[in-house]
Amino acid sequence: MEPLTSLQIAGYVFLQFIPVWVGMLVIFALSIMTKNRTGLYGKLFDSPIGMVGFALVLFWVLTAIFADAIMTHAALETASGMKNKLPGTPLRGAAEDDFQWYLFGGDNLARDVFSRMVAGSRIVLIIAPAATLFAFMVGITLGLPAGYFGGRADTILSFLANLVLAFPVILLFYLLVTPEIRAAGAEIRIWGGNTWVTSIPNILAAILFLFPILFLLILFQSRFFTQPMLRNILVAGTLLVGAWMYSGLAFNADPLGLLGMDPNLLNIFVSVVFVNSPTVFRIVRGLALDIQTRDYVAAAQTRGEGPWYIMLWEILPNARGPLIVDFCLRIGYTTILLGTLGFFGLGLSPESPDWGSTINEGRKLLTLYPHPALIPALALMSMVLGLNLLADGLREQSLKD
Amino acid sequence: MGRFILRRTGVMILTALCLTFIVFFMTNLHPNLEKLAKTEGNMRMTDEQVESWLVNRGYTQNVFVKYGQWLGVMPSPRFEVGEDVYTRCSRPGVALEDTGRFCGVLQGNFGFSTVFKGEVSDIIAKRLSLTGWLMLFVLIVMVPMALIIGILAGMREGSRTDRSLSTFAIATTATPEYVSGVIFVVLFASSRTGLSPILYEWGWIEKKTMFKGLASTAANDITFANFTLPVMALALYGVGYIARMTRASMAEVMTAQYIRTARLKGVSFRNIVMKHALRNALIAPFTVIMLQIPWLLTGVVIVETLFNYKGFGWTLVQAAGNNDIELLLGVSVVAVLVVLVTQLISDIGYVFLNPRIRVS
Numbered sequence: 001m002e003p004l005t006s007l008q009i010a011g012y013v014f015l016q017f018i019p020v021w022v023g024m025l026v027i028f029a030l031s032i033m034t035k036n037r038t039g040l041y042g043k044l045f046d047s048p049i050g051m052v053g054f055a056l057v058l059f060w061v062l063t064a065i066f067a068d069a070i071m072t073h074a075a076l077e078t079a080s081g082m083k084n085k086l087p088g089t090p091l092r093g094a095a096e097d098d099f100q101w102y103l104f105g106g107d108n109l110a111r112d113v114f115s116r117m118v119a120g121s122r123i124v125l126i127i128a129p130a131a132t133l134f135a136f137m138v139g140i141t142l143g144l145p146a147g148y149f150g151g152r153a154d155t156i157l158s159f160l161a162n163l164v165l166a167f168p169v170i171l172l173f174y175l176l177v178t179p180e181i182r183a184a185g186a187e188i189r190i191w192g193g194n195t196w197v198t199s200i201p202n203i204l205a206a207i208l209f210l211f212p213i214l215f216l217l218i219l220f221q222s223r224f225f226t227q228p229m230l231r232n233i234l235v236a237g238t239l240l241v242g243a244w245m246y247s248g249l250a251f252n253a254d255p256l257g258l259l260g261m262d263p264n265l266l267n268i269f270v271s272v273v274f275v276n277s278p279t280v281f282r283i284v285r286g287l288a289l290d291i292q293t294r295d296y297v298a299a300a301q302t303r304g305e306g307p308w309y310i311m312l313w314e315i316l317p318n319a320r321g322p323l324i325v326d327f328c329l330r331i332g333y334t335t336i337l338l339g340t341l342g343f344f345g346l347g348l349s350p351e352s353p354d355w356g357s358t359i360n361e362g363r364k365l366l367t368l369y370p371h372p373a374l375i376p377a378l379a380l381m382s383m384v385l386g387l388n389l390l391a392d393g394l395r396e397q398s399l400k401d
Numbered sequence: 402m403g404r405f406i407l408r409r410t411g412v413m414i415l416t417a418l419c420l421t422f423i424v425f426f427m428t429n430l431h432p433n434l435e436k437l438a439k440t441e442g443n444m445r446m447t448d449e450q451v452e453s454w455l456v457n458r459g460y461t462q463n464v465f466v467k468y469g470q471w472l473g474v475m476p477s478p479r480f481e482v483g484e485d486v487y488t489r490c491s492r493p494g495v496a497l498e499d500t501g502r503f504c505g506v507l508q509g510n511f512g513f514s515t516v517f518k519g520e521v522s523d524i525i526a527k528r529l530s531l532t533g534w535l536m537l538f539v540l541i542v543m544v545p546m547a548l549i550i551g552i553l554a555g556m557r558e559g560s561r562t563d564r565s566l567s568t569f570a571i572a573t574t575a576t577p578e579y580v581s582g583v584i585f586v587v588l589f590a591s592s593r594t595g596l597s598p599i600l601y602e603w604g605w606i607e608k609k610t611m612f613k614g615l616a617s618t619a620a621n622d623i624t625f626a627n628f629t630l631p632v633m634a635l636a637l638y639g640v641g642y643i644a645r646m647t648r649a650s651m652a653e654v655m656t657a658q659y660i661r662t663a664r665l666k667g668v669s670f671r672n673i674v675m676k677h678a679l680r681n682a683l684i685a686p687f688t689v690i691m692l693q694i695p696w697l698l699t700g701v702v703i704v705e706t707l708f709n710y711k712g713f714g715w716t717l718v719q720a721a722g723n724n725d726i727e728l729l730l731g732v733s734v735v736a737v738l739v740v741l742v743t744q745l746i747s748d749i750g751y752v753f754l755n756p757r758i759r760v761s
Contacts, residue, residue, distance in 0.1 A: 380577075
């Protein structure tokens with residue numbers, strides 16, 4: 001069989017992405033039709049830059065969702081004779097119902113670059129937003145009281161935040177994401193016959209993963225303590241689900257056996273959350289300092305509302321504009337950080353299809369076979385660009401109010 | 402002003418102590434020490450042998466005591482291993498009597514690198530000077546480029562120039578060094594893809610590639626061919642951020658009352674920008690540029706690894722990858738100091754440049 005021409009490659013890639021195109025069309029059509037009723041999200045469709053950004057982000061989100069349908073081969077599958085082959089090379093010895101080509105060529109272990117890129121999007125799009133969300137939970141839970149109450153707690157927390165911020169990120173990763181550090185510590189027997197090592201990443205996980213539960217508990221308690229029935233249901237639900245997820249994620253000892261995190265992944269996740277939360281803390285603290293001088297805060301204080309109610313139900317909703325913008329930017333930054341980790345071969349296993357690791361694998365033969373590194377590099381760039389443009393569009397539209 | 406600088410310096414020293422202690426603690430975790438014992442002593446040592454190797458060299462002391470010795474505020478104890486007497490100060494070919502009692506960073510003794518077999522301070526000085534050249538060229542390219550983009554964009558907010566330049570700035574912040582580096586190498590430094598084969602065919606360039614994909618030769622001799630790509634990869638990622646800050650600052654200044662007054666008086670737009678707006682608009686970017694230097698540190702590590710330029714960042718990777726504890730500690734001290742000193746300069750510089758700020 002003949003190798004595909006560039007035009008044919010583009011055509012086949014277009015066909016593979018059909019679920020994504022359909023999804024994008026539907027979402028865009030619905031969003032534009034209802035844009036007058038969806039607030040800030042709807043206004044996004046008035047800004048061309050915001051729309052381009054949203055389209056790029058949506059593309060990668062849908063790619064991650066439909067990854068199984070888009071991938072032409074398995075991410076780890078190797079085929080003989082496909083090592084470093086150029087894009088569009090027909091698959092040698094392909095069975096009847098196999099996809100007949102390597103659309104973006106093969107890498108140095110004869111795996112399909114196209115499928116690995118698609119598989120990588122799934123990893124990146126799960127870790128980056130989740131880590132950013134956790135960082136926001138930590139930053140908000142600590143930043144609001146620091147800004148609102150001030151005083152000694154604020155001084156200590158700010159000093160700690162500055163301490164982490166003064167740490168060169170790359171050095172922190174080299175110290176925090178190593179196999180040795182995962183082994184450093186005593187083994188403790190916990191429930192269900194599981195053991196837990198008191199290593200630094202595990203301890204950090206145990207602390208950082210508490211914050212989302214804490215945040216939700218305070219959120220519900222401060223608002224609904226006057227309605228004990230509703231409050232009890234919400235608090236009990238949070239505690240139940242929280243305890244289950246916490247035991248699975250932080251201790252890798254889910255009693256139901258559903259949730260769990262690979263120690264490598266946990267290490268990366270915790271490091272990224274740890275690096276991001278001080279910045280979020282500073283932003284939230286600054287916003288809390290600014291907003292607490294407003295009249296509606298004074299009105300709430302006069303009404304006799306508790307401090308946590310004011311922080312979480314008066315200040316936080318009014319800080320949402322800058323926070324949403326920063327959330328988008330921060331997912332992009334986290335994606336870059338994850339890529340950096342992969343680039344240095346830290347954390348995830350080397351055969352993982354995430355973009356950073358693939359770039360690291362591909363760069364060794366870069367001048368001879370550029371495609372294995374170039375494809376994930378472009379993928380990463382387009383997604384971060386989409387998030388940055390989206391953030392810019394949101395900022396522009398939210399300032400127009 | 403004096404008290405402000407004094408207080409900031411005090412906080413800085415406290416931060417430096419905390420950070421170096423954290424690094425010290427994490428590099429001296431037991432599994433790291435075991436690895437060190439096995440690479441320095443013998444790969445096939447039993448657990449007991451490893452333990453006695455560590456005890457003999459004082460690695461099993463309390464971490465605070467070890468930190469004090471490393472810092473040089475506590476005397477380094479002497480250990481007898483067989484017939485040899487060993488202290489932190491001991492070096493091959495130096496009599497023990499010639500060494501001092503305190504052997505820490507404060508005495509200028511950063512230790513001995515196990516990978517490069519040399520004094521940590523010498524290695525760092527040499528590598529740092531190489532990185533200094535890289536940083537110098539990056540700043541020469543990055544700062545004027547960012548300021549020009551920012552000023553042009555912020556001059557007329559919302560214009561077509563502003564929109565396209567802002568989009569360019571956003572695009573650069575979405576391109577980390579390992580992405581732009583890969584793209585640059587593919588475009589300019591590969592004899593099979595990108596522009597080089599086309600230009601070679603046309604006879605415009607003599608060599609097979611426009612630029613070199615490796616900067617290892619730049620350590621001895623910096624040329625246009627071997628240094629352009631690393632410098633561009635580093636500069637590009639930083640440009641966007643500074644440009645956006647400059648733009649915001651410029652746009653804010655352009656809406657100020659005195660600019661409108663000047664305009665109503667009939668001063669030409671060119672003169673307004675050059676004489677009135679620029680000076681005030683450049684205060685904020687100064688801070689950002691200073692704070693960008695620690696940011697460049699991560700980029701330096703990436704670029705030096707990608708282009709195999711054996712500078713400070715490359716040394717960090719080597720030290721961390723080979724468990725060279727003393728070297729990694731030395732590298733961390735320098736990295737932390739760079740961050741803290743640039744923060745201090747940016748704070749003080751901001752106060753100096755902006756007369757409206759009165760420090761309490």
